[in-house]
Amino acid sequence: MVTHHIPSTLEETLKLLETNLYQVMCGGTDLMVQSRSWANTVPKLVKPLVFISQLSELNFIEETPDYIEIGSVTSYETLLNSSLVPKVLKDTIIEIAAPGIRHVGTLGGNIANASPAADAVCTLIALDAIVEIMSSNSIRTEKICDFIIGVKKTTLKPNEIIRSIKIPNVEHDYANFYKVGGRKADAISKVSLCVLCNVKDNIITKFRIAFGAVGPKVASNIKTDELFVGKTIDEIKNNIDDYTKKYASLITPIDDQRSTKEYRHKVALNMIKAFIETL
Amino acid sequence: MKDMMYAKTIRSKIVKGTIKSITIPPLPEGYFTVSREDILSKNIVKIIFEDMPYYSTGEINHLNEPIMLVVGSDMEIIKQIVDEIKIEYSEENGVFDESQKTIAYHFKKGNPKRAFKNAEKVIEMTYHTGLQEQAYIEPQGFIVYEEDEKVTLIGSIQCPYYVKNAVVYALGCSSDQVRVIQAAVGGAFGGKEEYPSLIACQLAVAVKKVHKPIKLIFEREEDILSTTKRHPSRITLKAAINELNNVTSISADIAIDGGAYTGLSSVVLSRAMIAVSGAYTFENLEVLGHVIKTNTVPNGAFRGFGAPQMFFAIEMFMHHIAKETHQDSFAFRMRHIARQGDKTSTSGTFRDPILLEDLIRVATEKSKYHSKALAYSQPGIYKGIGMSIFLHGCGFTGSGESTHIKAQVKLLKTKDGLVHILVAAVDMGQGIKTTLPKIVSQILEIPIERCIFNYPDTDNVPDSGPTVASRTIMIVGGLVARAAKELKENWIDNLEQIVTKRYVQPSYIKYDESKFKGDAYPAYSWGVSVVEVSVDPITYQTKILNVVSAYDVGKEIDERIIQGQAEGGIVQGIAYGYLENMSANKGVIKQKNLTDYIIPTTLDVSKMSTYILDNPYQYGPFGAKGAGELTLIGGAPAVALAIQMAINKNITKIPVTPEYVMELMHDDD
Numbered sequence A: 001m002v003t004h005h006i007p008s009t010l011e012e013t014l015k016l017l018e019t020n021l022y023q024v025m026c027g028g029t030d031l032m033v034q035s036r037s038w039a040n041t042v043p044k045l046v047k048p049l050v051f052i053s054q055l056s057e058l059n060f061i062e063e064t065p066d067y068i069e070i071g072s073v074t075s076y077e078t079l080l081n082s083s084l085v086p087k088v089l090k091d092t093i094i095e096i097a098a099p100g101i102r103h104v105g106t107l108g109g110n111i112a113n114a115s116p117a118a119d120a121v122c123t124l125i126a127l128d129a130i131v132e133i134m135s136s137n138s139i140r141t142e143k144i145c146d147f148i149i150g151v152k153k154t155t156l157k158p159n160e161i162i163r164s165i166k167i168p169n170v171e172h173d174y175a176n177f178y179k180v181g182g183r184k185a186d187a188i189s190k191v192s193l194c195v196l197c198n199v200k201d202n203i204i205t206k207f208r209i210a211f212g213a214v215g216p217k218v219a220s221n222i223k224t225d226e227l228f229v230g231k232t233i234d235e236i237k238n239n240i241d242d243y244t245k246k247y248a249s250l251i252t253p254i255d256d257q258r259s260t261k262e263y264r265h266k267v268a269l270n271m272i273k274a275f276i277e278t279l
Numbered sequence B: 001m002k003d004m005m006y007a008k009t010i011r012s013k014i015v016k017g018t019i020k021s022i023t024i025p026p027l028p029e030g031y032f033t034v035s036r037e038d039i040l041s042k043n044i045v046k047i048i049f050e051d052m053p054y055y056s057t058g059e060i061n062h063l064n065e066p067i068m069l070v071v072g073s074d075m076e077i078i079k080q081i082v083d084e085i086k087i088e089y090s091e092e093n094g095v096f097d098e099s100q101k102t103i104a105y106h107f108k109k110g111n112p113k114r115a116f117k118n119a120e121k122v123i124e125m126t127y128h129t130g131l132q133e134q135a136y137i138e139p140q141g142f143i144v145y146e147e148d149e150k151v152t153l154i155g156s157i158q159c160p161y162y163v164k165n166a167v168v169y170a171l172g173c174s175s176d177q178v179r180v181i182q183a184a185v186g187g188a189f190g191g192k193e194e195y196p197s198l199i200a201c202q203l204a205v206a207v208k209k210v211h212k213p214i215k216l217i218f219e220r221e222e223d224i225l226s227t228t229k230r231h232p233s234r235i236t237l238k239a240a241i242n243e244l245n246n247v248t249s250i251s252a253d254i255a256i257d258g259g260a261y262t263g264l265s266s267v268v269l270s271r272a273m274i275a276v277s278g279a280y281t282f283e284n285l286e287v288l289g290h291v292i293k294t295n296t297v298p299n300g301a302f303r304g305f306g307a308p309q310m311f312f313a314i315e316m317f318m319h320h321i322a323k324e325t326h327q328d329s330f331a332f333r334m335r336h337i338a339r340q341g342d343k344t345s346t347s348g349t350f351r352d353p354i355l356l357e358d359l360i361r362v363a364t365e366k367s368k369y370h371s372k373a374l375a376y377s378q379p380g381i382y383k384g385i386g387m388s389i390f391l392h393g394c395g396f397t398g399s400g401e402s403t404h405i406k407a408q409v410k411l412l413k414t415k416d417g418l419v420h421i422l423v424a425a426v427d428m429g430q431g432i433k434t435t436l437p438k439i440v441s442q443i444l445e446i447p448i449e450r451c452i453f454n455y456p457d458t459d460n461v462p463d464s465g466p467t468v469a470s471r472t473i474m475i476v477g478g479l480v481a482r483a484a485k486e487l488k489e490n491w492i493d494n495l496e497q498i499v500t501k502r503y504v505q506p507s508y509i510k511y512d513e514s515k516f517k518g519d520a521y522p523a524y525s526w527g528v529s530v531v532e533v534s535v536d537p538i539t540y541q542t543k544i545l546n547v548v549s550a551y552d553v554g555k556e557i558d559e560r561i562i563q564g565q566a567e568g569g570i571v572q573g574i575a576y577g578y579l580e581n582m583s584a585n586k587g588v589i590k591q592k593n594l595t596d597y598i599i600p601t602t603l604d605v606s607k608m609s610t611y612i613l614d615n616p617y618q619y620g621p622f623g624a625k626g627a628g629e630l631t632l633i634g635g636a637p638a639v640a641l642a643i644q645m646a647i648n649k650n651i652t653k654i655p656v657t658p659e660y661v662m663e664l665m666h667d668d669d
């Protein structure tokens, strides 16, 4: 007999996870799809579940001088209704799925699932978000771009849970999310892009880009971003093709049932260029 | 249902080859496998072309071909058994090109040879259309049970008598031993026309073995991977142009991919070939058509039935000819549109008035087609507007109605004055539950609540034919109206009365099926669709900005139902043209679920306006003709023409995906 658990506290949850026997389930919008089985039969789960969406300790949005901190089980819908959540993250969330899924889907799930097409992950990577990870006897933080290591792979251990996501509390002059899906709603990204940029006196002071669905994980490279910093807007616009192409090697998409690698590559570069033109 | 058993299908894991061995684990009591060894009579699904077995013969012709059912009472145990069954194959290479032809048709009108000989100019183009999945509301499924010797099937179906006849044939039993009842069915779009017969035969054999009720419902993914879709096509068109820059002849070479089994493909091919003229008249035609056999899932019925492929090709081609001969495409097309009295592609006659000019006027005015086309022809705007002109032959092709279908309808008036409409036509969201009672209630001048239409049960209703081919209102409704008139004349209160009517072909309709000569359809519905788009030069995505359509469906029986058909149809047609993308790689379908097979949501469509012009048809009830398929047909060419204008490149295939648009826009990089 398989037993699933609905713990009422975080402590209880972490204790269960210490056995390494369980998988956590939050909104279930990735997990249940992945575990689907013949209708009316038991889902194909790898491990029994510990449900976490009911944990009030993980359901919060807080502002500190340095961070906006979001509890991992806070639903997309809640985030959309919060004045603390950065606009670019809301712009991203509104492009995810449809209202029903957003009612239960979470950032924690989006991150832990580690899909290269995960939309919120794309924006959180550009925002240099930090993931706070907990077990019954430890707490650690990791940059989200280091936490995710490959397709569906993270550094999360079986006894750990994502507690929260911390987004540096900084202002951006430009903060845009672009999603290209097969249709206007409820579509998985063929390619996505989040770009953040600050400009002072016509000089770029910050440039940060992350791309979704163009490689085994959401792609970003701070070194490439830094090539833009300190340049004047004119310098970049006058050499727009050269600057755009600096990202070409970062974009290593594949052909699949949703699109082609040529398309993903071209569109990712087009979007950077289009963004530069708005500066 | 008490003692319900469940069934799961075991399917081939190879594309082509033979089964070397099947190893079945010892089965617990009450669990069964059902396969070809259990067949009592024939292992053939009775469709038009009889080549499809319902349990694999051991020869595998496509991936996910059904081999056997596992039947039992506990679904978890069935799942285990399914996992433990081992099948070994000897694999062969599949065929995916045009090298295997199963059906070949050919017809001519006038003297195409002479027209081409005398041509000033000859223009040729080849067009391709892709697979389209019906994405019907619910997946395929049946419940079957046995009472004494009799087999009853309740299913998600469009054609109760197709299922019944197929099962009678498969069991080799008498007709009164099979009963088919329609369950509530959601929009089926042709996907429940012939395919359900296959499952029904499997289940009928199974119930004869296990003698308990069995329920078999496909999973969505299983359904997409194993059931019929719209035939992909390759259409090569050649036009002879004279010194007045008019088309004197078209020569067409059409190949549709039937997949691994032919099924209905020959009839789909006929409709595609007959549609070769589009809504135009050409004096001379030479038309060659093939069904090709490939090792992919069989293709079958889908709203439009061969016509959408051909209308895409001919509409793009007409536009292309105009461009190549440096003339205004609108004027050029107007010079060629069909007019009353013209000869049809099969040398029949368009007898009834044709309102095309009015339809075109309404659609172009309401959409501001002319001014927009002019404005959008400037480079760098990335907007376009496309107009398609189309018709749809109502009812079965040729003499199908009188020779194959021979529809019968019955009205049963009970003593207390309720009138039961007894027909085999199913309501699957297209609204005949409303329209048929409305026809009867109007004629009999009784409240609509007294006109009863229940889901058909073959034990109670006569065979009024399948619910396909835009025939239900015009043919079945026409017979129902005639029956109602007769009932009215003979109405006697407090008495049970029955009126039966049979289809009689209008005497002027003569058609030679083998030569494709004569009146291929008793009547035609007509339409014009205008689609306006913008194309994003950064992402190559198309956005639908506006849709305007005008139709002649004879007469609306119900305005809102026509509105529903019109909007649903054009959305499905436009999506076929630019959004719905399904492809197979060496027999493996890539988009296997509704995450990856993208169908439009409400956010993907724009405002849609529909205008209906009356043009009553003498044999239709109150003048009504077909409307179910017509509204889909103009969608793909209209959107493709609009995208073509927006990017100023020749489009030769659908769907016009962003990936394809990118290729076209950068073809000179």
Ligand SMILES: Cc1cc2nc3c(=O)[nH]c(=O)nc-3n(C[C@H](O)[C@H](O)[C@H](O)COP(=O)(O)OP(=O)(O)OC[C@H]3O[C@@H](n4cnc5c(N)ncnc54)[C@H](O)[C@@H]3O)c2cc1C
Residues within 6 Å of the ligand: A023, A024, A025, A026, A027, A028, A029, A030, A031, A032, A033, A052, A072, A073, A095, A096, A097, A098, A101, A104, A105, A106, A107, A108, A109, A110, A111, A112, A113, A117, A118, A119, A120, A156, A160, A161, A162, A163, A186, A187, A188, A189
């Ligand atoms: C119809 C549909 C449309 C979708 N559209 C989009 C889309 O447009 N864009 C997009 O990015 N995604 C989309 N998704 C995917 C999904 O909704 C998101 O990834 C969502 O954020 C997952 O959150 P969840 O809470 O439902 O995760 P769950 O399914 O509960 O969990 C997913 C994984 O994360 C783990 N997990 C969850 N929470 C934690 C935690 N706190 N700590 C550690 N591990 C955890 C689980 O063990 C599991 O492995 C869609 C899904 C569906 C069904």
